[in-house]
Amino acid sequence: MDVRTVADLSPAERRALFERDAGVDAVRDDVREIVDRVRTEGDVALREFSEEFDGVTVGNIDITDDAERAHAELDDADDPVLDAVHDAAANIREFHERQRPEDWRDDFGGRELGRRFRPLDRAGVYVPGGAAAYPSSALMGVIPATVAGVDHVSVATPPAEEINPVTLAAIHEAGADAVYQVGGAQAIAALAYGTETVTNAQKVVGPGNKWVTAAKAIVQGDVEIDFLAGPSEVLVLADGTADPDLVAADLVAQAEHDPNASVVAVTPDADLAAAVAESVDEQAAGRDRDETIRAALDNEASGVLHSRSMPEAVLFAEEYAAEHLSIVADDDEALLARISNAGSVFLGPYSPVAAGDYAAGTNHVLPTNGGAKRYGGLSVDTFLRSSTVQRLDRDALADLSDTITTLAGAEGLEAHAESVRKRFE
Ligand code: NAD
Numbered sequence: 001m002d003v004r005t006v007a008d009l010s011p012a013e014r015r016a017l018f019e020r021d022a023g024v025d026a027v028r029d030d031v032r033e034i035v036d037r038v039r040t041e042g043d044v045a046l047r048e049f050s051e052e053f054d055g056v057t058v059g060n061i062d063i064t065d066d067a068e069r070a071h072a073e074l075d076d077a078d079d080p081v082l083d084a085v086h087d088a089a090a091n092i093r094e095f096h097e098r099q100r101p102e103d104w105r106d107d108f109g110g111r112e113l114g115r116r117f118r119p120l121d122r123a124g125v126y127v128p129g130g131a132a133a134y135p136s137s138a139l140m141g142v143i144p145a146t147v148a149g150v151d152h153v154s155v156a157t158p159p160a161e162e163i164n165p166v167t168l169a170a171i172h173e174a175g176a177d178a179v180y181q182v183g184g185a186q187a188i189a190a191l192a193y194g195t196e197t198v199t200n201a202q203k204v205v206g207p208g209n210k211w212v213t214a215a216k217a218i219v220q221g222d223v224e225i226d227f228l229a230g231p232s233e234v235l236v237l238a239d240g241t242a243d244p245d246l247v248a249a250d251l252v253a254q255a256e257h258d259p260n261a262s263v264v265a266v267t268p269d270a271d272l273a274a275a276v277a278e279s280v281d282e283q284a285a286g287r288d289r290d291e292t293i294r295a296a297l298d299n300e301a302s303g304v305l306h307s308r309s310m311p312e313a314v315l316f317a318e319e320y321a322a323e324h325l326s327i328v329a330d331d332d333e334a335l336l337a338r339i340s341n342a343g344s345v346f347l348g349p350y351s352p353v354a355a356g357d358y359a360a361g362t363n364h365v366l367p368t369n370g371g372a373k374r375y376g377g378l379s380v381d382t383f384l385r386s387s388t389v390q391r392l393d394r395d396a397l398a399d400l401s402d403t404i405t406t407l408a409g410a411e412g413l414e415a416h417a418e419s420v421r422k423r424f425e
Contacts, residue, residue: 001277001297006266006307006316013300018319020301021369022231022260023210024217031185031214038189043196049186054130056159058181061197063163067179070168085170088359089139095361096147099380105389110396114389119149123383124191124201127157127171128208130183131258131292135170136357140364140378141206142174148383154199156191158183184208185215192219205378207232207365210260226382227375230368231260233301234353235322235342236276237313238267239329243349244275245283250326250353251276252283252293255302259295264320266305266313273306280304314338321372324353343372397423 009017037045043061050058074082105114125141128134138155145153155171157163159181171179180198182190188208194200204219205226206212213230234254236247251263265276284293296302307313314335317325321341329335332347339345343366344356357364365378392400401420408416 001280001302001304003270003273003277003304003306006305006312009305016300017264017303018370020262022213022258022262022301024214024228024230024369027210028214028218031211032218034185034211035189035192035215035218038186038195039193043198046182046186046190046195046198049184050159050182053184053186054159056161058159061180061182061195062178063168063181064177064179066163067168067172067176070165071172074165074169081166082169082173084359085135085139085166085173088136089143089170089173091359091361092139092143092363093147096144096363096380099144100147101381101384101386110393110399112389112391112393115386116389117384117386119145119151120202120383120385121150122152122154122199122201123150124204125153125155125176126187126191126204126206126208126212127155127167128183128206128212129158129160129164129167130209132256132289133164133167134207135164135166136364137207138167138170138176139174142171142176144363144378144380145205145383146175148380150383152177152199154178154180154191154201156180156182156187156198158187183212185211188212188215188219192223203383205365205382209258213368226365226378227367227371228369229323229365229378231258231262233262233323233368234264234326235317235320235324236265236326236328237317237335238265238269238272238276238327239310240267240269240272241330242267242269242272242328244272245279246349246352247272247276247326247328248279248283251280251297252287253352253354254324255284255293255296256287256289257292257296259292260299261296262299262301263296264301264303264305264322266307266316268307268310268313270306273304277304310335317342321370323366323368323372324356326351326353341370341373343367343377 103116123145127138153176155176190198191201191204203224207229216225254263318341323343325342326346356362363378404420405417
């Protein structure tokens, strides 16, 4: 990879980095057609799209029993992969249980006010599985929903001649109630609108490629979505203390997700920038997925960047608002204090993004394309709604009476004022 200098980036290069869309806009029209067809034709359309995009003739769309069976078979075989699924699930559950908010009520001087939290009834979780298998995304999507107490959690994952058994087992382990074999935009449409087989959800969540992400943008409004969690991104903010090979390893790891993935390192240390760029090329070569990795590295939202100073590198990171932000620097906490825009932050040399991807316990479903400027990643909150509660005593209402009736008068809503006055007649 070439090293570029932050100060010398052209307006077009800055747009490619900071207004990146990972190919989502270009597929929007095609995806709208897919969504419309699923909405009107239901299961027939799901089967046709599975043939067209996945090359699979789907028998049963509902594969809930297959997921249970896959789990039992790995269990019977004492397969160590199930232990790994189990360990990761335990850490993810523990972290998400800490997020469950308590209902509360307090007395504000005669006004008893509070908030209560209730889970959604039906959530739909997309578990990607086109170019790679994502048992980890099954855990990340389903566990927060079950911790929140969602009554019915359904999962859609792409069909295959044989769906990855670890993905199926993880979906079961995480506690999904229904599992459907359908992928891409058609899966998002099915979860959003329902079909003869697929139960519609109130909220559709989960990561995916550009077709999945475009579909979530389209169904948003008809159903709730979490946020747009498209092709993966990492930004490493490093000073001269960083090990260039480890920085490069994290970039290459993220690049293997998708040709549309974006990977960036930014540092004020010119020697580190040069060493990272060289190491990336070395580590990228000869890997199983080297074509995907090379495409992601060559993506115009990727790059190794040299800044004139650490404050300039921090400004760059803030503007980039990466899904994953890795800070590898002597005083990483001081740098973290200056960062607001990041989906998930990884501190220090022993916190590779892969730890959070799989098993640290934090969630890996995170906003991409700069979404971290506006919202955070998947959490228990994603699956909750809150209501407020109030009980006013007579004195409290009397104290507020003038304020309410005056404002009601200002709004021309006489009946509102009257509803207060009547209580004191
Ligand atoms: P996927 O499940 O997202 O997509 C596979 C589906 O894409 C297929 O089932 C097919 O229906 C559809 N598709 C393929 N080609 C198509 C075409 N030409 N037209 C229409 N639809 C088509 O799996 P994937 O491709 O492996 O991608 C997974 C993605 O999830 C990666 O981009 C990865 O970076 C991302 N990811 C993101 C996060 C996050 O939180 N942001 C987390 C994990 C994974």
